[in-house]
Amino acid sequence: MAEQELKKYAVIGNPIDHSLSPEIHKHFAKDLGIDLSYIKIKANLDGFPEAVNKFFDEGGLGCNVTLPFKQNAFDYVQQSSELAKITGSVNTIYKNEGIFFGDSTDGIGFISDLEKNKDFYIKDKRILILGAGGASKGIIPSIFLKKPSSIKIYNRTYENANKVIEKFSILGDISILDKENIEKNKFDLVINATSQGMSSENFEVPEGIFEKGSICYDLSYGAAAKNFMNFAKENQLIFYDGLGMLIEQAAESFFIWEGIRPNVTKRLYEKLLAVTN
Ligand code: ATR
Numbered sequence: 069m070a071e072q073e074l075k076k077y078a079v080i081g082n083p084i085d086h087s088l089s090p091e092i093h094k095h096f097a098k099d100l101g102i103d104l105s106y107i108k109i110k111a112n113l114d115g116f117p118e119a120v121n122k123f124f125d126e127g128g129l130g131c132n133v134t135l136p137f138k139q140n141a142f143d144y145v146q147q148s149s150e151l152a153k154i155t156g157s158v159n160t161i162y163k164n165e166g167i168f169f170g171d172s173t174d175g176i177g178f179i180s181d182l183e184k185n186k187d188f189y190i191k192d193k194r195i196l197i198l199g200a201g202g203a204s205k206g207i208i209p210s211i212f213l214k215k216p217s218s219i220k221i222y223n224r225t226y227e228n229a230n231k232v233i234e235k236f237s238i239l240g241d242i243s244i245l246d247k248e249n250i251e252k253n254k255f256d257l258v259i260n261a262t263s264q265g266m267s268s269e270n271f272e273v274p275e276g277i278f279e280k281g282s283i284c285y286d287l288s289y290g291a292a293a294k295n296f297m298n299f300a301k302e303n304q305l306i307f308y309d310g311l312g313m314l315i316e317q318a319a320e321s322f323f324i325w326e327g328i329r330p331n332v333t334k335r336l337y338e339k340l341l342a343v344t345n
Contacts, residue, residue, distance in 0.1 A: 081134035096330035130162040130325040145170030175210025177317025190214035199262035251276035265292030290344035
């Protein structure tokens with residue numbers, strides 16, 4: 069009998085060396101007794117469609133998409149989920165009867181991590197998001213689905229924050245944090261969605277916005293989350309990094325491809341934490 073070919077999955081990005089996705093998906097597969105391969109593909113900055121085509125032509129079943137291609141992936145797919153449409157971003161691609169489908173699991177991953185692993189629920193909470201780029205837009209619709217009291221945006225460049233407000237105000241109460249009256253605002257959850265951690269630039273967190281029990285959550289992890297983590301520690305605030313979200317968004321992608329929801333364990337989180345620190 070011919071040996072059955074391994075199911076082929078991948079993550080496409082640039083850079084891609086640092087990606088933990090292969091480790092996470094292989095862990096899920098092993099746990100569920102599924103044989104699969106999951107590779108990293110570095111696409112040229114102007115070569116995303118070619119890289120996806122090649123992967124699927126060679127028998128790929130599904131791929132994740134990471135920076136800087138999530139918007140390219142949205143443009144690439146022929147059909148997409150409602151969440152992908154609202155965020156304009158795709159991180160999970162699969163092919164069905166010759167048609168490429170795209171989904172966005174980042175927002176769901178973020179919410180799952182908060183609810184399942186941190187026992188934190190968005191309903192009626194006051195949310196502040198630092199940053200107004202792709203990461204910020206990727207989570208806002210999923211936050212609104214959980215009915216927060218309000219979302220405020222704080223961003224270095226006012227214009228970019230304003231674009232986010234315009235894009236999402238149809239979904240609920242979202243506005244720019246008024247820099248004149250900052251201390252009048254308090255937040256239950258402050259999310260760092262800036263890419264500051266990737267650079268050596270200064271990082272500014274507004275003062276006077278925290279209360280006892282306020283939570284700081286960085287969508288990044290490892291070295292990129294250090295500045296916000298240090299800030300949180302200095303101010304005796306609860307801090308979480310984005311590793312839990314990374315695992316949960318991967319679990320959601322796995323579910324889309326394989327139809328089975330993997331078990332997200334503390335052991336996997338700790339294994340990855342050891343690699344990133
Ligand atoms: P991503 O896809 O990771 O969100 P992005 O779309 O380039 O990346 O967005 C980066 C976000 O981080 C932006 O909100 C950016 O602020 P500007 O809109 O002012 O550019 C923010 N950012 C990057 N470096 C920062 C820094 N040193 N301090 C504060 N915000 C920063």
